[in-house]
Amino acid sequence: xxxxxxxxxxxxxxxxxxxxxxxxxxxxxxxxxxxxxxxxxxxxxxxxxxxxxxxxxxxxxxxxxxxxxxxxxxxxxxxxxxxxxxxxxxxxxxxxxxxxxxxxxxxxxxxxxxxxxxxxxxxxxxxxxxxxxxxxxxxxxxxxxxxxxxxxxxxxxxxxxxxxxxxxxxxxxxxxxxxxxxxxxxxxxxxxxxxxxxxxxxxxxxxxxxxxxxxxxxxxxxxxxxxxxxxxxxxxxxxxxxxxxxxxxxxxxxxxxxxxxxxxxxxxxxxxxxxxxxxxxxxxxxxxxxxxxxxxxxxxxxxxxxxxxxxxxxxxxxxxxxxxxxxx
Amino acid sequence: xxxxxxxxxxxxxxxxxxxxxxxxxxxxxxxxxxxxxxxxxxxxxxxxxxxxxxxxxxxxxxxxxxxxxxxxxxxxxxxxxxxxxxxxxxxxxxxxxxxxxxxxxxxxxxxxxxxxxxxxxxxxxxxxxxxxxxxxxxxxxxxxxxxxxxxxxxxxxxxxxxxxxxxxxxxxxxxxxxxxxxxxxxxxxxxxxxxxxxxxxxxxxxxxxxxxxxxxxxxxxxxxxxxxxxxxxxxxxxxxxxxxxxxxxxxxxxxxxxxxxxxxxxxxxxxxxxxxxxxxxxxxxxxxxxxxxxxxx
Numbered sequence: 001x002x003x004x005x006x007x008x009x010x011x012x013x014x015x016x017x018x019x020x021x022x023x024x025x026x027x028x029x030x031x032x033x034x035x036x037x038x039x040x041x042x043x044x045x046x047x048x049x050x051x052x053x054x055x056x057x058x059x060x061x062x063x064x065x066x067x068x069x070x071x072x073x074x075x076x077x078x079x080x081x082x083x084x085x086x087x088x089x090x091x092x093x094x095x096x097x098x099x100x101x102x103x104x105x106x107x108x109x110x111x112x113x114x115x116x117x118x119x120x121x122x123x124x125x126x127x128x129x130x131x132x133x134x135x136x137x138x139x140x141x142x143x144x145x146x147x148x149x150x151x152x153x154x155x156x157x158x159x160x161x162x163x164x165x166x167x168x169x170x171x172x173x174x175x176x177x178x179x180x181x182x183x184x185x186x187x188x189x190x191x192x193x194x195x196x197x198x199x200x201x202x203x204x205x206x207x208x209x210x211x212x213x214x215x216x217x218x219x220x221x222x223x224x225x226x227x228x229x230x231x232x233x234x235x236x237x238x239x240x241x242x243x244x245x246x247x248x249x250x251x252x253x254x255x256x257x258x259x260x261x262x263x264x265x266x267x268x269x270x271x272x273x274x275x276x277x278x279x280x281x282x283x284x285x286x287x288x289x290x291x292x293x294x295x296x297x298x299x300x301x302x303x304x305x306x307x308x309x310x311x312x313x314x315x316x317x318x319x320x321x322x323x324x325x326x327x328x
Numbered sequence: 329x330x331x332x333x334x335x336x337x338x339x340x341x342x343x344x345x346x347x348x349x350x351x352x353x354x355x356x357x358x359x360x361x362x363x364x365x366x367x368x369x370x371x372x373x374x375x376x377x378x379x380x381x382x383x384x385x386x387x388x389x390x391x392x393x394x395x396x397x398x399x400x401x402x403x404x405x406x407x408x409x410x411x412x413x414x415x416x417x418x419x420x421x422x423x424x425x426x427x428x429x430x431x432x433x434x435x436x437x438x439x440x441x442x443x444x445x446x447x448x449x450x451x452x453x454x455x456x457x458x459x460x461x462x463x464x465x466x467x468x469x470x471x472x473x474x475x476x477x478x479x480x481x482x483x484x485x486x487x488x489x490x491x492x493x494x495x496x497x498x499x500x501x502x503x504x505x506x507x508x509x510x511x512x513x514x515x516x517x518x519x520x521x522x523x524x525x526x527x528x529x530x531x532x533x534x535x536x537x538x539x540x541x542x543x544x545x546x547x548x549x550x551x552x553x554x555x556x557x558x559x560x561x562x563x564x565x566x567x568x569x570x571x572x573x574x575x576x577x578x579x580x581x582x583x584x585x586x587x588x589x590x591x592x593x594x595x596x597x598x599x600x601x602x603x604x605x606x607x608x609x610x611x612x613x614x615x616x617x618x619x620x621x622x623x624x625x
Contacts, residue, residue, distance in 0.1 A: 015457070015458070015461060018458060019458065019461045019462055022458070022462065023462060023466075023467075023470075026467060026470050026471065027470055030470050030471050030472075030473045030474060031470070031473065032473075139600060139603060139604070140596065140600060142603070143547065143551075143596050143597075143599035143600035143603060144595075144596050144599075145551045145554055145555050145558075145571075145595070146555070147554075147555060147558045147559075147571075147574070147575075148574060148592050148595065148596070151574070151578045151588070151592075152592070155582065155585070158582055261460070261461075261463040262463070264463055264466070265463045265465035265466065265555075268465070268466075268559075269555065269558070269559070272559065273578075283466065283469070284469070284559060287469055287470060287472075287561075295470060298466070299462065299466060299470075302462070302463060302466060303461055303462060306461055306462075306463070307461060
């Protein structure tokens with residue numbers, strides 16, 4: 001088992017290096033920070049532009065390999081450099097990372113647990129009312145793009161506030177600026193801000209997981225080993241919990257990993273629409289500002305998250321399924 | 329058994345059987361109707377509309393749905409109905425093109441990797457893994473600089489490049505099992521070149537999977553395109569898509585909901601219909617698949 005973990009971990013490190021380098025390369029070739037200054041009126045002297053670009057290590061007249069080596073050697077030491085306004089990228093990163101992680105972790109945990117429960121329940125009660133209505137609901141949500149879902153939820157939230165005459169759902173920002181009150185009240189305030197953005201992210205993953213879980217569970221329910229378990233004299237419930245669930249849940253681990261990548265893209269929309277200053281919103285605005293270093297930082301962050309959840313999924317899969325362990 | 333008996337048995341081909349199974353599926357038929365309606369609406373709508381998307385009706389700015397403007401008007405008096413048909417046209421075309429191209433690409437990569445195996449397989453699957461690590465959405469936003477303001481066909485290429493990996497994996501798995509089948513081996517030992525084996529023997533045997541994947545990819549492609557367009561990284565002016573329409577409408581969504589609700593619901597219905605059709609096709613081609621299996625009681 002330990003050998004397997006080490007092997008997966010080395011693969012994880014290797015893929016992170018490749019993915020972040022590819023991200024840096026793409027950002028450097030597509031974005032042109034020089035363009036920010038060249039169009040200025042009155043024109044800025046070329047020397048000053050070069051000075052700014054050199055300071056941030058994004059001068060397109062310096063060979064790419066030189067810039068890359070400098071960037072990579074800093075990143076290995078945990079330093080993502082500066083943006084064009086001479087702010088440390090790391091500072092911005094640490095300010096924003098928890099905003100996004102809170103949204104992503106809540107969204108994915110909620111999505112996975114509720115989704116798996118709905119999926120299992122509707123598989124066990126195939127074709128009854130619950131199964132049919134949850135399937136239809138999942139189909140509709142999966143056909144709704146995240147941005148539309150976020151906008152619709154915001155719309156419904158504001159209408160709800162209007163009809164009850166007080167603000168229950170907050171639709172802008174993470175917390176009320178200048179909020180005064182006890183820490184409990186402040187927590188409640190944050191919670192009220194959190195509900196709609198989290199729902200916009202979680203509803204999609206709930207539907208996604210419930211569909212897949214329903215399918216794998218149906219597969220398991222008709223499998224031979226479950227019939228054997230019943231033949232042995234276990235009750236349906238015992239057979240389901242002891243022999244069914246474990247097999248049915250393990251494929252979900254892989255989806256959980258790759259689902260994270262989708263969630264990050266979803267967070268970009270949710271953060272933009274609800275005015276959260278998280279990683280996704282940072283990414284969108286940095287691309288607009290031709291800020292190569294910030295864009296690369298977000299891409300690296302994403303690669304680490306996706307690959308790390310993939311790594312975790314491999315480990316969970318190995319714990320649940322002994323065959324995976326022995327194969328490695 | 330008599331001759332009479334044999335003739336009374338109805339003989340149907342596999343194609344007829346699939347068609348019959350498909351049309352028995354209510355949600356799939358519903359999907360077909362919705363998609364047919366959407367095409368009619370997108371391409372026939374402009375002929376029955378009283379206004380064109382380039383006209384401004386200055387006598388009615390920001391008016392709700394009415395007899396002369398069925399979906400209402402925008403801030404500058406443009407007819408929302410005309411705009412929506414135009415946006416839907418672009419979204420449908422992009423969705424179809426991306427689905428066809430990306431499924432074609434995954435068929436080629438997947439079958440070559442699965443059939444040849446060995447190093448080719450390892451290298452291409454490693455490449456697929458790498459492409460899956462970086463969310464295609466982020467990469468497309470970064471690369472938007474290369475296609476923005478130019479032809480929307482470049483956007484189609486971009487979406488295609490990042491939408492083939494998962495299907496390619498499925499195709500590879502199928503190719504690996506087909507490789508071991510007798511008819512493929514026979515062809516190989518008779519000296520049929522690899523390219524011909526793939527085109528003649530592998531791809532036709534995966535046709536059902538490819539058709540299903542292509543259908544489901546239409547929905548995915550439409551979602552990806554509208555998402556990028558919503559943030560301003562996809563279809564750009566003068567072209568419009570459902571994504572740009574919704575983006576323009578959401579700023580004033582609360583007071584003037586018609587600006588985005590029509591485009592939004594058309595988008596949801598289109599993608600929903602496509603996935604109903606895709607699932608209907610899957611059930612029709614492969615009734616033994618786990619989706620329709622009955623559970624043990």
